[in-house]
Amino acid sequence: MNSLTKDAQKAAERVGLLSDKIVINGGKPLKGRVDVRGAKNLATKAMVAALLADSPSHLLDVPDISDVGVVTGMLGAYGVSVTKVGEGELLLDPTNVLKAQFHEIDALAGSSRIPILFCGPLLHRLGEALIPDLGGCRIGDRPIDFHMDALRAFGAIVDKSYEGIRLTAPNGLKGANIELPYPSVGATEQVLLTAVLAEGVTELKNAAIEPEIMDLIAILQKMGAIINVEPNRVIFIEGVEKLEGYTHRALFDRNEAASWASAALATKGDIFVAGAKQQELMTFLNIFRKVGGKFDIHEDGIRFYHPGTPLKPVVVETDVHPGFMTDWQQPLIVALTQAEGRSVVHETVYENRFGFTDALIEMGADIVVHKDGLESVTRRVPRRPLEQAAVIVGPTALHGADVEIPDLRGGFSHLIAALTADGTSTVSNIGLISRGYEHFIDKLADLGADFSFED
Structure with a gap:
């Protein structure tokens, strides 16, 4: 057993998860309401x-x-x-x-x-x-x-x-x-x-x-x-x-709100994120709209949903606020595997945040990671020595696989991919997700996800 698995199990125990693994039967849209608390x-x-x-x-x-x-x-x-x-x-x-x-x-x-x-x-x-x-x-x-x-x-x-x-x-x-x-x-x-x-x-x-x-x-x-x-x-x-x-x-959790939004888009679902506010999500909302997602702003939250029409490719550059958050790109990339055309995500904050794409590629995604980044005449965020870029070509049909979660945001992205994919996926190390996503198992159940625990 490696240390990552031990950390995941400790995290799972802290929030009462009974297992380190979850088995997901994908291909079903997520629909319903989730409540997002403090960040x-x-x-x-x-x-x-x-x-x-x-x-x-x-x-x-x-x-x-x-x-x-x-x-x-x-x-x-x-x-x-x-x-x-x-x-x-x-x-x-x-x-x-x-x-x-x-x-x-x-x-x-x-x-x-x-x-x-x-x-x-x-x-x-x-x-x-x-x-x-x-x-x-x-x-x-x-x-x-x-x-x-x-x-x-x-x-x-x-x-x-x-x-x-x-x-x-x-x-x-x-x-x-x-x-x-x-x-x-x-x-x-x-x-x-x-x-x-x-x-x-x-x-x-x-x-x-x-x-x-x-x-x-x-x-x-x-x-x-x-x-x-x-x-x-x-x-x-x-x-x-x-x-x-x-x-x-506490201010609401922008990262969790954006993650559920990407889950709605990837699974062709419809999720009302209670507690989400427009002002702190404006940069994300712009990209969500450019991809082809729909959202309705309410006093007590934001409804995110797939419109039923083809999604569009986008170019995203992560950056410090008020730019596009690095924590937002991982869940979004899963949705971009379902967009028609070539999307590019430039990661300028962390130099090794595309490791989670290996599992997506195994599930059928067409993603190429450029370790030294990519030049572009349209770039607005200054290049950094350690930046990388991911090119995503879609739409691609994802299929079930056995996945081991590497980190918090990448882990939630793996969950989204498993929920999007046709067939059954076994996702391990899910305790790591509990570091930043409150009661995410209960929320998946409320949204109609088909899953079970594996000992």
């Missing part, structure tokens, strides 16, 4: 932010996913009480923060990369932070250099050992002038969570400005932080002496 990429960071406060915080619309379980366990190891006070509601009380044993942190972290964001808050609260080797989805190089360089700029001392990384701040943390080499979401979150209690003013250039970042800033402002978002990706943070707890409803 994985916000809720977990909001939980970490609670560590900065002197009083309890109340977080609403928290998704029941395994990454939330990871953060809950880590906070508990540091003495933060995390109590479920209602459906999707957590009360986080940091008043008894204490040092945790390294072996506890290492065991709890599992495959998540969330622990790196504990650094700043722990340095403020305890004067040190111990971070294990980081896991996460295997989609390419996700260096922590941006994080460590930023923390050093604040005055942290970083020591690497066989256990992982130990950080200390003997002279406290001071405001800094930081310019990120790339508008990394994680590094931007790191700076925000560190700067709010650092002495003096921090200027962050080339910051990420994703909606989840803006929601985290809103939370920190509720806590007492002073943060100004300037034009051209510049953020100023004035350090304050203390922060109070917050009450906040």
Whole structure:
């Protein structure tokens, strides 16, 4: 058994999945309603932010996913009480923060990369932070250099050992002038969570400005932080002496909403995604429409459906917000296998995010991955040294196969492919999907999917 399978099983256990495998009888349109709760990429960071406060915080619309379980366990190891006070509601009380044993942190972290964001808050609260080797989805190089360089700029001392990384701040943390080499979401979150209690003013250039970042800033402002978002990706943070707890409803999960939209398109289905909002999905909605998909905007969600006419090929370039999210391209590629003509997806954020296409090719898709990317006179996103491109020619009939899930978004894409394909597919490592998709098995059942579990 490899470590990926172990991680999948741990994730499955956290959310109550009974099996590591699912058997899907495909070829049936998905129809019905799914409810999308708070974003994985916000809720977990909001939980970490609670560590900065002197009083309890109340977080609403928290998704029941395994990454939330990871953060809950880590906070508990540091003495933060995390109590479920209602459906999707957590009360986080940091008043008894204490040092945790390294072996506890290492065991709890599992495959998540969330622990790196504990650094700043722990340095403020305890004067040190111990971070294990980081896991996460295997989609390419996700260096922590941006994080460590930023923390050093604040005055942290970083020591690497066989256990992982130990950080200390003997002279406290001071405001800094930081310019990120790339508008990394994680590094931007790191700076925000560190700067709010650092002495003096921090200027962050080339910051990420994703909606989840803006929601985290809103939370920190509720806590007492002073943060100004300037034009051209510049953020100023004035350090304050203390922060109070917050009450906040998490932004909806854009990635889950887009994934169900692509599932509707690929399976010729009709799915109402309750909780989805137009503003945060505008870039995705444009591409969805260009492919030939239909959507109706409602006050309480968005209906995504296949119109019954042939889908059209598109050219997509992933980019940081407000561009087309890298997390959106994988589910969309499954739908593009059913479009008439040649589609191209330029992946500019991660250099190894097309590994999931191997399974699609085995299922009958016509996809060629260009490891060095493709030149194009119509490109709008600047080329990056590690980018790749996928050329998808369709429509192709997909057939059932045995598939092993490699990562979170690729895994959900494999589910979509199995649901689209004629015949039976066995999909293993499904626990990884529970890292970011709440109750996805129940939702598949509600949408009429034909599946069963395999021991």
